[in-house]
Each structure stands twice: as C-alpha cells, then as structure tokens.
Amino acid sequence: MTLTFGMRAKVPRARDSREAPQRLLFGPGPSNVDPAVTRALAAPIVGHLDPYFLTVMDETMRDLRLAFRTENHHTIPMSGSGTAGLETMMLNLLEPGDEAIVGVIGYFGQRLAEMASRAGALVRRIEAPLGEVIAPERVEAELKRKPAKLVVLVHAETSTGAWQPVEDIARSARAHGALLALDCVASLGGIPVEVDAWGVDAAGTCSQKCLGAPPGLGPVTLGPRAIDAIRRRRAKPQTFYFDVSLVFQYWGEAGGAKERVFHHTAPVAMVYALREALRLALAEGLEARWARHSRVHQHFARGLERLGLELFTPAAHRLPQINVIRIPDGVDDARVRHALLDRGIEIAAGFGPLKGKTWRVGLMGVNADVKRVDVLLGALEEVLKEQNAV
Amino acid sequence: MTLTFGMRAKVPRARDSREAPQRLLFGPGPSNVDPAVTRALAAPIVGHLDPYFLTVMDETMRDLRLAFRTENHHTIPMSGSGTAGLETMMLNLLEPGDEAIVGVIGYFGQRLAEMASRAGALVRRIEAPLGEVIAPERVEAELKRKPAKLVVLVHAETSTGAWQPVEDIARSARAHGALLALDCVASLGGIPVEVDAWGVDAAGTCSQKCLGAPPGLGPVTLGPRAIDAIRRRRAKPQTFYFDVSLVFQYWGEAGGAKERVFHHTAPVAMVYALREALRLALAEGLEARWARHSRVHQHFARGLERLGLELFTPAAHRLPQINVIRIPDGVDDARVRHALLDRGIEIAAGFGPLKGKTWRVGLMGVNADVKRVDVLLGALEEVLKEQNAV
Structure with a gap:
C-alpha cells in the first residue's frame, strides 16, 4: 500500500486507465492482500x-x-x-x-x-x-x-x-x-x-x-x-x-x-x-486472529458511535468482520460511497432490501487493523461533514 | 526466466522447499507466463x-x-x-x-x-x-x-x-x-x-x-x-x-x-x-502468433528428426502446439522425463492408451520460441545419449 495511514488527502486514481488504482478495500470482500x-x-x-x-x-x-x-x-x-x-x-x-x-x-x-x-x-x-x-x-x-x-x-x-x-x-x-x-x-x-x-x-x-x-x-x-x-x-x-x-x-x-x-x-x-x-x-494463530478481528471491530464501533452512526445488526449476534451501518436520514447513500472512493476507500452498499438503508463495511484480513480503520473513520467523518450530516 | 538459453547445465531446484523452482514448461499446459x-x-x-x-x-x-x-x-x-x-x-x-x-x-x-x-x-x-x-x-x-x-x-x-x-x-x-x-x-x-x-x-x-x-x-x-x-x-x-x-x-x-x-x-x-x-x-497479431507457433513447431520437428525421433500424429492433421512423440524402443519414458526435470525442463507423459508409448511436448505461448526449443532439443539429446538411445 502506498497509502499513508492517517492521511486524509485524496488518493490519486491510477496513472493511466490500465493501471490498477490503490484502494483500501472495506467492502465485504475482496480485502487487500498482504504483500507476501x-x-x-x-x-x-x-x-x-x-x-x-x-x-x-x-x-x-x-x-x-x-x-x-x-x-x-x-x-x-x-x-x-x-x-x-x-x-x-x-x-x-x-x-x-x-x-x-x-x-x-x-x-x-x-x-x-x-x-x-x-x-x-x-x-x-x-x-x-x-x-x-x-x-x-x-x-x-x-x-x-x-x-x-x-x-x-x-x-x-x-x-x-x-x-x-x-x-x-x-x-x-x-x-x-x-x-x-x-x-x-x-x-x-x-x-x-x-x-x-x-x-x-x-x-x-x-x-x-x-x-x-x-x-x-x-x-x-x-x-x-x-x-x-x-x-x-x-x-x-x-x-x-x-x-x-x-x-x-x-x-x-x-x-x-x-x-x-x-x-x-x-x-x-x-x-x-x-x-x-x-x-x-x-503463524499469527487462529485465536489471535479472531481476537484481532474482534478488537478492531470494537474500535470501529466506538468510532461510529462518536460519529452518531448506528449498527443495524443487533449486538447479540453481530459479526466483527462485517459491519452493517444504518444510513442516517437525509444522507445520500451513493454520494457518500463515491466520495469515499474518490479518497481511495471502498465500502459497500446495502444488499437487497437493505440497499439505500445501510452500508456494509468489511474489516477482514489485513484490513482488520486499527490504523487502517482510523483512515476510514477520518474519511467518513470528512465526507459526512461535507453533507452536513455530522 | 533466470534460465540462460542455450545453457545445458543442470538448472538448480528451488533454494528452499517453499520457493517455486524455475521451469521451462513444455508440457501441454500450463506454459510459462510473460513477465508483463x-x-x-x-x-x-x-x-x-x-x-x-x-x-x-x-x-x-x-x-x-x-x-x-x-x-x-x-x-x-x-x-x-x-x-x-x-x-x-x-x-x-x-x-x-x-x-x-x-x-x-x-x-x-x-x-x-x-x-x-x-x-x-x-x-x-x-x-x-x-x-x-x-x-x-x-x-x-x-x-x-x-x-x-x-x-x-x-x-x-x-x-x-x-x-x-x-x-x-x-x-x-x-x-x-x-x-x-x-x-x-x-x-x-x-x-x-x-x-x-x-x-x-x-x-x-x-x-x-x-x-x-x-x-x-x-x-x-x-x-x-x-x-x-x-x-x-x-x-x-x-x-x-x-x-x-x-x-x-x-x-x-x-x-x-x-x-x-x-x-x-x-x-x-x-x-x-x-x-x-x-x-x-x-499486439503481436493473431496471424503472426499462429505463424510463430507453426514456425517453431517446424523447427522442433526438424530437430526431432535429427535425433531420430518420430511424431505420432499423422502430418495431415498434426497440431503445431502439441507434439506427440513416439518413445523409441528401449528408452525408459519416466527416466527421460525425470532427467529433463532435473535440468528444469518439463515435458509430459503420454495420455491414457498412449502412456509409456509417447511423450507430449507443448510449444505454446511464450514457449513457442526457437531459442527455448533449442534448449529443449539440446537437453533431450543429452539425456537420450546418457541412455545410449541416440
């Protein structure tokens, strides 16, 4: 990743149409891949x-x-x-x-x-x-x-x-x-x-x-x-x-x-x-990996709370790796996702009956990472402010 | 490819068990892949x-x-x-x-x-x-x-x-x-x-x-x-x-x-x-690519002839990219293939009823190449000589 964590400036798209752009992939998959x-x-x-x-x-x-x-x-x-x-x-x-x-x-x-x-x-x-x-x-x-x-x-x-x-x-x-x-x-x-x-x-x-x-x-x-x-x-x-x-x-x-x-x-x-x-x-260990996904989810959930955003899925059976977020009233689903993509960050639309009502944010694999999640939270805050939603 | 074309020395296997070895792939696929x-x-x-x-x-x-x-x-x-x-x-x-x-x-x-x-x-x-x-x-x-x-x-x-x-x-x-x-x-x-x-x-x-x-x-x-x-x-x-x-x-x-x-x-x-x-x-052009496959096949066929080897498939409907070779009497199929593999070169066994009677040599994609074929012919000659077959 050439993305500098914490940086909120716009991430340039690919230099030419054939070159794949750098994205932080917070959709429900694929996630970014470890360089190894x-x-x-x-x-x-x-x-x-x-x-x-x-x-x-x-x-x-x-x-x-x-x-x-x-x-x-x-x-x-x-x-x-x-x-x-x-x-x-x-x-x-x-x-x-x-x-x-x-x-x-x-x-x-x-x-x-x-x-x-x-x-x-x-x-x-x-x-x-x-x-x-x-x-x-x-x-x-x-x-x-x-x-x-x-x-x-x-x-x-x-x-x-x-x-x-x-x-x-x-x-x-x-x-x-x-x-x-x-x-x-x-x-x-x-x-x-x-x-x-x-x-x-x-x-x-x-x-x-x-x-x-x-x-x-x-x-x-x-x-x-x-x-x-x-x-x-x-x-x-x-x-x-x-x-x-x-x-x-x-x-x-x-x-x-x-x-x-x-x-x-x-x-x-x-x-x-x-x-x-x-x-x-x-090598990480499965238990450690599960714990990391859980910890990063909690960090993300706290961040969402600070932004006044709510999770759709009841806490009793909420997955850490797939976060379904209610879109607040008056916020334009696609406009937010596109503004994030302009910053090189992918999140996903809601699916089926939840389309337009929710976003889906995957925190999976190398993207279950506090620093990467902070980049996402920062960008989300910025985009929601632009739309006067926070 | 780190292989030097024309070199007949043994190609080292991978440096450790996890590292993929360099092979010249003359089986019926996969072939080697262009670096691009x-x-x-x-x-x-x-x-x-x-x-x-x-x-x-x-x-x-x-x-x-x-x-x-x-x-x-x-x-x-x-x-x-x-x-x-x-x-x-x-x-x-x-x-x-x-x-x-x-x-x-x-x-x-x-x-x-x-x-x-x-x-x-x-x-x-x-x-x-x-x-x-x-x-x-x-x-x-x-x-x-x-x-x-x-x-x-x-x-x-x-x-x-x-x-x-x-x-x-x-x-x-x-x-x-x-x-x-x-x-x-x-x-x-x-x-x-x-x-x-x-x-x-x-x-x-x-x-x-x-x-x-x-x-x-x-x-x-x-x-x-x-x-x-x-x-x-x-x-x-x-x-x-x-x-x-x-x-x-x-x-x-x-x-x-x-x-x-x-x-x-x-x-x-x-x-x-x-x-x-x-x-x-x-970019190469399909016609040029077909012509290359045909030309390289002819080069290979002439080389086989010099080695006293015969193609199995009648000339009237012989594919250039898949060469099925009759194994001469007294030559050990597997021993030849293993000796080639020790030199970093893959050819394939015959299939089904042709197993043990033929080898299959694919000349496809980047491997439809005169210099690479010369490496193969050189190695094949060396291996057959070792077995007193030429």
Whole structure:
C-alpha cells in the first residue's frame, strides 16, 4: 500500500486507465492482500503435476485442515470462487428428491436454497428476519416433524452482518441423522470455526475475505459422513467439474496411491497465494486472529458511535468482520460511497432490501487493523461533514 | 526466466522447499507466463464492482471477442479452469433428454461426452482412432439419420496432438438445425479459430496454454443461436455457478443496464492477468502468433528428426502446439522425463492408451520460441545419449 495511514488527502486514481488504482478495500470482500501473498501469487508457474506443486497441494490441504479445525482428509481449495465451493457441497451431497432444510437469514441463505433446489432437492426453508438468526429449536422442531438428508446454514451472513450459532443445530442434525453443511465464506479466519468439535459434516469458504488471499478459490472440507453419503449416491452428480470423487483423484485420496490423476489444470498461481495466506494466518494463530478481528471491530464501533452512526445488526449476534451501518436520514447513500472512493476507500452498499438503508463495511484480513480503520473513520467523518450530516 | 538459453547445465531446484523452482514448461499446459502478465497478476486488488474493474471486465470481453474472432456479446472468462468453461457450455446448452453428437478423437472428447451425459443429454459418439480426426461426412450422415440439438467437437485434442477440421462440420450442423460447440482449450491463440466465419455457436478455452496467462479462467463465447436456446430452456440449469443467465447479470447483457448485479466475486487478479495476456496476443497479431507457433513447431520437428525421433500424429492433421512423440524402443519414458526435470525442463507423459508409448511436448505461448526449443532439443539429446538411445 502506498497509502499513508492517517492521511486524509485524496488518493490519486491510477496513472493511466490500465493501471490498477490503490484502494483500501472495506467492502465485504475482496480485502487487500498482504504483500507476501502477492509475491507468492507472482512466483514462477510450474506444471500442475510437478513434484513441487504436489508438495504445495499437500501443504495447502494440511493448512486448510488446521484453519477449518478438522482432521478431514477431504479438504481442498476448489478451482473457483467461494460460490463454487458452496455449489460443490450442494451438487455432491444432494440428489434429486433428497430433503434439505436451509436456514435463510439473508441473501446468502437464499442462494444456498436456490443451489439445493437446482441440485434437485426438496427444499424446506427456515427463515429469520434480516439481522436475526435461526434459533436452534426451530431446526430441531423441523427435523422432528420430518427427517432431512441435509441441514444447511450460513455461518456469517454477509448481507446482514448476522452471526449464526451453529453448535446446537449441528447436534440436532446429527441426532436426527441429517448432515450439516456450513457456508463459512465470510467466517473462516475471522471468527471461530470448529468443524470437528461442532460436528460439521461439510463446510465451504473462499480464499479472500478473512483468509486474505485474492478471490478465486473455494476451499471445502468434507467429513467422513459426507464422503460416505457421496459414495452411496444413486447417480453421478450432474457436474463433472465439481464432482469431488473425481477431484480427489487429482488431490489424492486418504492413504491412496501417490500418483495423481489429471482432472483439470489447477490454478497454480492462486494455490501458491492461498498457501501463503494460510501460512500467515496460522503463524499469527487462529485465536489471535479472531481476537484481532474482534478488537478492531470494537474500535470501529466506538468510532461510529462518536460519529452518531448506528449498527443495524443487533449486538447479540453481530459479526466483527462485517459491519452493517444504518444510513442516517437525509444522507445520500451513493454520494457518500463515491466520495469515499474518490479518497481511495471502498465500502459497500446495502444488499437487497437493505440497499439505500445501510452500508456494509468489511474489516477482514489485513484490513482488520486499527490504523487502517482510523483512515476510514477520518474519511467518513470528512465526507459526512461535507453533507452536513455530522 | 533466470534460465540462460542455450545453457545445458543442470538448472538448480528451488533454494528452499517453499520457493517455486524455475521451469521451462513444455508440457501441454500450463506454459510459462510473460513477465508483463505476471506483473498484471500482482497488481493491487480492487473490488469486483469497482469502476476500474468494470472497465477491466469490458476490455477483457472486447479482447476475448477479438481472440475468438466473433462479435458475440456473450464472451467472458468463466471463473474456473478451461474445464469449467466447457462444462458451462454443456450445462447451459443441454437439458435432460436432449440429443447430443460428440466427436471423440481422444480423452478430451470422451470428457465432453461425459459432461453432456451428466447434463442429462442422450449422447451419440462419433469416434476416430487415436491420432486421427472425424471426417465431416460422418457427422453429416449422423445428423441425417437423426436430428440433434448439439454437435460437440474438440478442435485441438491435447491427448493425441490431432487438429480437428471444423468448418464443414459447422456447416452441416447449421443445415440440420443443430448447434455447434467447440472445445478450443488447446487451440485459441495457437492456430486459427474463426467463431463467426465458421458458424460456431459456442466455444470454450482456457487462460493458459496458447493465450499465455496462468491457468484458472475458462473463457467462453456464446452466439445468438446458443443464447436463444438457453432462453428457451424448459428448466433452469442444475448449476447456479455456471448459469450464464445469472453470470451475465454481473458481466452485463448486450445493451442492458450498466449496473452490474452480484453473482459471485470475480477472481480479480486472474482477470487482470488474462486481460494483459490478451493485449500481448493482439499486439503481436493473431496471424503472426499462429505463424510463430507453426514456425517453431517446424523447427522442433526438424530437430526431432535429427535425433531420430518420430511424431505420432499423422502430418495431415498434426497440431503445431502439441507434439506427440513416439518413445523409441528401449528408452525408459519416466527416466527421460525425470532427467529433463532435473535440468528444469518439463515435458509430459503420454495420455491414457498412449502412456509409456509417447511423450507430449507443448510449444505454446511464450514457449513457442526457437531459442527455448533449442534448449529443449539440446537437453533431450543429452539425456537420450546418457541412455545410449541416440
């Protein structure tokens, strides 16, 4: 970053139309990338079956397991965005006619319901108002009413900033013989995710956001019960690209032959970058990283309070890494965002029904940083003053 | 590259286990990447809805159209590997019960048949022996026998080095009311691809190989007849991630609103890299690039002849960018490849039934270069001498 922290002067745009501008990325992802991760991204390309790359793959799997807090062998970055990882879970775990219960607390829950439905499942939604989360008792009651093959939850709902509790629902799912799949796209690396301790059968995330690599990979982990369900499918998944039975012929089955079978060409540079981002996250320590995200959120929340701004999401289940802010009456949503962008700072509009009513501010990865947040708060104050809003 | 061309000394491996080694990549992809493309890859990340990124998207679409030789608006890099682009074509163009004719001249044709079948299509294969191609009359006869919705061909079959003629088959398909989809993964940027002039309705390629960006994107182009077929689908595709109707809400419909709707987070860095690789390819000129690939292939073929090595693929339909070489009797396949790798040079094993009998040498992108090929030929001669094979 050439940005000087604390500086409030306008940040110049790119010198020519082809050169990427320097931005402080406080949207809900992508976040800025650590320079070490950028260096890894730019390392020399090797073949996707090169002995060196096989080592990179093994280390990436190992470190992803540590990040997901799991011993699941089947833990890899799918070659696509976080959305691709989620669709991998849905298309492999569900077959036409299967019953799926999907918790919908915002756009990303809706999207999982849509994916489950396209996979052919009979989808039963459990919804909560925007900003709220699903109470475990509701899932328990629904499972008692009628069994399901899969329960699906969004752990960190990017559209509302809500933090869905998982542990009790995972227990319910297991007690009723259902699998639990978790959308950890916005949670992994920012708040606790405990795949094994909670009994989560499948989880998907992204390379960007709290993990801090560029966007473009969709890490997933699949537990033994999930793999067993996939092995017992009546028919192949409709997808070749996301068929995990094939993908693990390349990434390697547990205890299987060391020779890898070509499935598709892995995005070599992106895997380099993810491996480096994981190394940095684990070197910091997951607990320390969660604590940093929490501390920086509190610092930001205090700053917002000083500016007279309020958070939309109730404190009881507010995510630290995604801050949804109420736009005060009389303040022009787009004008504020554009004025910030003129200063080289990105925040995001509200999503769906919250568009025009809220802003979303991501404090993720290297951007969960007090000095960077001070730059944001300073710029926000300046812009709101220009609009006579503070 | 720190490799000195013409130098035959052993190339050191990486200095530590985490540092990527320098390789000359003469496998069938990925190839080495131009330094300008690496710089683009490492440019600062911006948001996926940043005004700068929207310009990058538009320029990428424009330059992909020029590379595919098409005016198709619907021309974008899908967020996945080349395989993802091919599956995008299959899952969008085909519905359960549709008839599809798939030309199978090697592994990659088999793979397209597999994808079409998973999409629910009734697949009719037309096969040719390894190294050969499908005669247009056979497709014409099959279409006369029974109509089909889609004819699918592999333009450049990476497993056999065969160059499938397309133009007459495209004419047949159109005359019989079928769509034609083309796998251009190994062809685009290396040999002529004329989507509009030939009447190809859908084509998919990859960011790597002859285009010269790192692996990780799957560019596709969809013509008006393909888009029309997609709009007339009876049901949504089984995939959310690859549903082009949704993906173009983000990339932008022709003449549509300028506001882009979130679908998934684009792999920002990879799109930067592809845009730069396309700029370089178009600056060179497609015809000049095709001529270079052809010239370098001829240079390589003469060198092989001097070494007493023979190409597997008949001259009549031999691809310049993928050279399949017969392994001479008494020569140990793996030993030669490992000895080359010790010198920092990758070539690939044969594929499927050709494994152990052939090597595959890709001369693609920046590696379609006489000086680099001389390094390869020199090393190959040295290694074969060590094994008393020349």
